[in-house]
Amino acid sequence: MKITLEYIENLSSDTKTFWFKKPPNFSYIAGQFIELYLPHKADDRGQKRWFTLSSAPSNDLISITTKVINKPSSFKNTLNKLQPGDEIEMSDTMGDFVLPRNKDIPLVFVAGGIGITPFHSMLSELASKKQKRNITLIYAANDKESLVFENELAKNCKLLPLLSDPPKDWTGLSGKLSADRIINLVDIKNSTRVYLSGPEKMVEAITRDLKTKVNPENVITDYFPGYNSL
Ligand SMILES: Cc1cc2nc3c(=O)[nH]c(=O)nc-3n(C[C@H](O)[C@H](O)[C@H](O)COP(=O)(O)OP(=O)(O)OC[C@H]3O[C@@H](n4cnc5c(N)ncnc54)[C@H](O)[C@@H]3O)c2cc1C
Incomplete structure (x- = not known):
């Protein structure tokens, strides 16, 4: 079309x-x-x-x-x-990287850089429907400027921004994103669904590790080829 x-x-x-x-x-x-x-x-x-x-x-x-x-x-x-x-x-739309029907499932969203796009769509839709869900978003980026949509996202979830190259006055999290870092930041219960989105290599590496540490059936991924890094 x-x-x-x-x-x-x-x-x-x-x-x-x-x-x-x-x-x-x-x-x-x-x-x-x-x-x-x-x-x-x-x-x-x-x-x-x-x-x-x-x-x-x-x-x-x-x-x-x-x-x-x-x-x-x-x-x-x-x-x-x-x-x-x-x-x-x-083209027509495709994909099943979407919110679960059950509104009570706790969700952990993990975005690497431009991988924020599906979460922006989901969180904006929940806000427009005035629907509250238990969502924590770990948003990893290189620097503060790359945290696009930060302010509007913070209104609709618990936002944990993580910078690998933070400015001096940064009060958020800093360092590298990894499966261990995710587990240390959020309490992942057996029912928690973890959504990962970002550059292909980053998502693949973290998913492999994360699936050995949490219920692998609850780890859902979306990855973007073509980007070498965040
Ligand atoms: C399901 C799915 C959803 C996606 N959603 C998004 C999304 O929401 N937003 C988004 O930005 N992307 C998304 N992507 C990825 C998107 O399709 C592109 O692969 C990505 O944006 C990179 O674009 P590009 O190839 O034009 O490279 P560019 O963005 O132009 O460049 C990216 C890197 O590749 C290098 N590069 C560029 N051209 C070449 C070349 N010809 N040869 C070698 N290296 C080159 C550049 O120097 C740079 O380092 C999605 C992919 C999938 C599969």
């Missing part, structure tokens, strides 16, 4: 949200993803990318949030040059 760009919102020096008009009769579940197709003279990574919808399903617009770094791929370069009113092609 075609979607039309409404506007681009800068969240930090390298992170942007691209807001599009919602196509008629389009619906999705918070946490799901789509594929975007941008015809252009592409580098070896091609003309398509997966993106989580970072918006809340109840929002009138739909959004993706991504990093556009200094020397981006040809895809990100083309995406970044889109103008309001431009149309691009989007």
